[in-house]
Amino acid sequence: MRTIRASIIGFGAVGQGVAEVLLQKDEYLRNIGLDIKVVAIADSKGAATDPNGVDLSKVLTRKRTEGIVGSEKLTGLEVITDTDHELVIETTPTDIETGGVGLPNMLAAFEHGRDVVTSNKGPLALKYRQLSEIAKENGSIFKFEATVGGAMPIINLTRDVLAGNDIISIEGILNGTCNYILTRMMEEQAPYEQMLAESQELGIAETDPTYDVEGIDAACKLVILANSIFNMDVTYKDVDVKGITKITPESLMLAQDDGYVIKQIGEVKNDLIRVGPRLVPVGHPLAVGGTLNVASVQTDLAGAVTITGHGAGSIETASAIISDIISIYR
Amino acid sequence: MRTIRASIIGFGAVGQGVAEVLLQKDEYLRNIGLDIKVVAIADSKGAATDPNGVDLSKVLTRKRTEGIVGSEKLTGLEVITDTDHELVIETTPTDIETGGVGLPNMLAAFEHGRDVVTSNKGPLALKYRQLSEIAKENGSIFKFEATVGGAMPIINLTRDVLAGNDIISIEGILNGTCNYILTRMMEEQAPYEQMLAESQELGIAETDPTYDVEGIDAACKLVILANSIFNMDVTYKDVDVKGITKITPESLMLAQDDGYVIKQIGEVKNDLIRVGPRLVPVGHPLAVGGTLNVASVQTDLAGAVTITGHGAGSIETASAIISDIISIYR
Numbered sequence: 001m002r003t004i005r006a007s008i009i010g011f012g013a014v015g016q017g018v019a020e021v022l023l024q025k026d027e028y029l030r031n032i033g034l035d036i037k038v039v040a041i042a043d044s045k046g047a048a049t050d051p052n053g054v055d056l057s058k059v060l061t062r063k064r065t066e067g068i069v070g071s072e073k074l075t076g077l078e079v080i081t082d083t084d085h086e087l088v089i090e091t092t093p094t095d096i097e098t099g100g101v102g103l104p105n106m107l108a109a110f111e112h113g114r115d116v117v118t119s120n121k122g123p124l125a126l127k128y129r130q131l132s133e134i135a136k137e138n139g140s141i142f143k144f145e146a147t148v149g150g151a152m153p154i155i156n157l158t159r160d161v162l163a164g165n166d167i168i169s170i171e172g173i174l175n176g177t178c179n180y181i182l183t184r185m186m187e188e189q190a191p192y193e194q195m196l197a198e199s200q201e202l203g204i205a206e207t208d209p210t211y212d213v214e215g216i217d218a219a220c221k222l223v224i225l226a227n228s229i230f231n232m233d234v235t236y237k238d239v240d241v242k243g244i245t246k247i248t249p250e251s252l253m254l255a256q257d258d259g260y261v262i263k264q265i266g267e268v269k270n271d272l273i274r275v276g277p278r279l280v281p282v283g284h285p286l287a288v289g290g291t292l293n294v295a296s297v298q299t300d301l302a303g304a305v306t307i308t309g310h311g312a313g314s315i316e317t318a319s320a321i322i323s324d325i326i327s328i329y330r
Numbered sequence: 331m332r333t334i335r336a337s338i339i340g341f342g343a344v345g346q347g348v349a350e351v352l353l354q355k356d357e358y359l360r361n362i363g364l365d366i367k368v369v370a371i372a373d374s375k376g377a378a379t380d381p382n383g384v385d386l387s388k389v390l391t392r393k394r395t396e397g398i399v400g401s402e403k404l405t406g407l408e409v410i411t412d413t414d415h416e417l418v419i420e421t422t423p424t425d426i427e428t429g430g431v432g433l434p435n436m437l438a439a440f441e442h443g444r445d446v447v448t449s450n451k452g453p454l455a456l457k458y459r460q461l462s463e464i465a466k467e468n469g470s471i472f473k474f475e476a477t478v479g480g481a482m483p484i485i486n487l488t489r490d491v492l493a494g495n496d497i498i499s500i501e502g503i504l505n506g507t508c509n510y511i512l513t514r515m516m517e518e519q520a521p522y523e524q525m526l527a528e529s530q531e532l533g534i535a536e537t538d539p540t541y542d543v544e545g546i547d548a549a550c551k552l553v554i555l556a557n558s559i560f561n562m563d564v565t566y567k568d569v570d571v572k573g574i575t576k577i578t579p580e581s582l583m584l585a586q587d588d589g590y591v592i593k594q595i596g597e598v599k600n601d602l603i604r605v606g607p608r609l610v611p612v613g614h615p616l617a618v619g620g621t622l623n624v625a626s627v628q629t630d631l632a633g634a635v636t637i638t639g640h641g642a643g644s645i646e647t648a649s650a651i652i653s654d655i656i657s658i659y660r
Binding site for chain 2: 151161322
C-alpha cells in the first residue's frame with residue numbers, strides 16, 4: 001500500500017466532488033494499492049488539517065451546513081507551503097484574467113516538490129510554459145485532464161492511448177453551453193435569446209454568459225491543448241475567437257436542409273488556433289447534440305480519433321481528477 | 331535506452347503495417363528510450379531471423395516481390411519457442427472456429443515468459459480466460475487493443491484513462507462494413523444487396539461477407555470486451571446475434587423521418603451480451619456514418635464517454651499495436 005498525502009485547495013463544487021469520490025472509491029483505491037490521505041482542505045474562508053487524515057464526511061457536512069471547511073485560519077497557499085504532503089488537488093475557481101489564487105498555489109506547490117492535479121483553467125491558459133517548467137525543475141508531476149472538457153478525456157487519450165502517433169490537429173466542441181443553445185435553437189427553430197434564457201433557467205448557462213457564448217471559455221481550453229500537446233506558447237488572447245450570438249434559426253435550418261449542423265468548433269493545428277461557428281455534416285463524429293463536449297484528434301497513423309463526454313458536472317470533473325491521480329501513483 | 335527484442339508472427343497486412351510503423355517511428359521510439367529490435371519475422375511459408383535485428387525494409391520488399399519473408403524453414407511457433415526475445419507481436423489471421431495458429435502461438439509465448447501484443451481476435455474470442463491466466467502465471471503482459479475496432483482505442487480508454495470508474499456497460503458499432511452498408515442504404519435509399527455489392531467492389535466487404543453482415547465479427551469483439559473489461563467468461567457463441575441482411579431502405583427512411591438512424595449495435599452489460607440493429611437518435615454520439623467504429627462506455631462517475639475511430643486498415647491497426655507496445659515498456 002502506498003500512502004499519498006494530499007491537500008484539496010478550493011472546496012466548491014469540484015473540490016467537494018473530489019472528496020465525495022475519494023470516500024466512494026476508498027476500497028477500490030486500496031485494492032489497487034493506493035491510500036489517498038487528505039491531510040488538509042482549504043477554501044477562501046479557512047482550513048481543516050489533520051496529519052492522520054481529515055474526516056471527509058465531516059468536512060463535507062460542515063461546508064454544506066455552516067459554509068466553512070474548518071476553523072483553522074490558514075489560506076490555501078499556507079497549507080501548500082507548510083503542510084507535509086505529496087499532492088495538491090487544486091480546485092479553486094478559474095480566473096482567466098490574472099490566474100487567480102490558483103497561479104501562486106500551483107507555483108508554490110511545485111517549488112515545494114509537490115505534484116499538482118487541477119481542474120483550474122486560469123493558470124494554464126495564462127502561464128502554462130512557466131508552470132510546466134517549474135514542475136519539471138522540481139521533479140513534480142503536473143496533470144490537468146479536468147481543465148479541458150471535464151469528463152471528456154482528450155489529454156490523456158492523446159498523450160497516452162495514442163502514444164506513437166504524431167498529432168496533426170485537434171478540433172471539437174469545447175463548451176457545453178454553446179452546444180446546448182445551438183442544439184435547442186435547431187430543435188425549436190427558436191432565436192438565440194430565447195434558448196439562452198432557457199439554458200439560464202436550467203442552470204446550463206450562467207447569469208453572465210459572456211465567457212461561454214463569446215467563445216472565451218473554449219479558447220482557454222484550446223490554449224491548454226495547444227500548449228500541452230502542440231508545445232506552443234500561447235494564451236487565450238492569441239486565439240481567433242467568434243461567438244455564437246449572431247447565429248439565427250434560419251441559418252441552422254438552411255444548414256439542416258443540406259445535411260449539416262452548425263457547431264461552435266475550436267481548432268488547433270500548426271500555426272492556427274481559432275474558435276467559431278462551423279458547418280459539420282450530420283453523421284460526422286463532431287455532430288453531437290445537447291451539452292456534450294467532443295474532440296477529434298487527427299493523427300498520422302490512427303487517422304482521426306474522436307472522444308465525446310460530459311464537459312461539466314462536479315462528479316464528472318472529479319472523475320477526471322481521480323483518473324489523473326491514479327495515473328501518477330499506480 | 332531499453333532494448334526490446336521482438337518477433338512478428340504473421341506477416342500479412344497488419345504484420346507488414348507494424349514493420350512499416352517501426353521503421354517510420356524508430357527515431358521517436360529512441361527518443362522515449364525504446365529500441366524495439368525485431369529479431370525474427372515468420373509467416374506461413376518461412377522465417378527471417380537475426381539476433382542483431384532483421385532488416386525490416388529488406389523483408390518488406392522480399393515479401394512484396396517474392397511472397398516470402400525469408401528462406402529459413404521455421405514456423406511461427408518454432409520462432410516463439412526457440413528465439414531469445416521478450417515480445418511476440420502476433421498478427422496471424424483470425425480463425426474464430428479453432429483460434430488458428432494464433433492460439434498455440436500465444437500459449438507458447440506466455441509459457442516462455444514473453445509478452446504478447448496482438449491484433450488476432452480468434453484466440454481471445456474463444457479462450458480469453460485461459461490466455462490471461464497463463465500470461466499472469468508467467469509474469470507476461472498481454473495487450474490486445476488492436477483486436478477490437480482497430481484504431482478505436484476502447485480498451486485502453488476504459489482500463490487506463492477512465493481508471494477509478496466502474497464500467498456499467500459498453501455499446502457501439504464494432505463492424506465498419508455493416509456501418510458502411512447501412513449508411514449507404516440510407517443515403518441512396520437503396521436495397522441491402524445493392525450496397526453490399528458496392529462495398530464488395532470497394533474492398534470494404536469481403537467476397538463472403540457472412541461474418542460481417544451476420545454480426546459474428548462484432549460478436550467476437552464484444553466477447554473480448556466482455557471478458558477483459560467485465561471479467562466474464564464467454565465465447566462468441568454466447569452472444570445473441572442478429573445481422574443486417576433483413577433491413578430495408580423503407581425502414582431506414584421511416585426511422586429518419588422520426589429523427590433516428592438504424593445502426594448495428596453491440597452491447598454488453600451485466601448479464602446481457604447482444605449484437606443487432608437498433609434505432610439511434612440523430613446527434614447521438616453513436617450515430618456516426620461511413621466505415622467508422624464507435625463505442626460508448628457508461629461509467630458511474632464520468633457518465634457516458636464515447637470513442638470513435640477507424641476500425642480497420644493496416645496502418646491504423648499497427649498504430650494500436652505500437653501504442654500497446656509503448657504502454658508496456660515506456
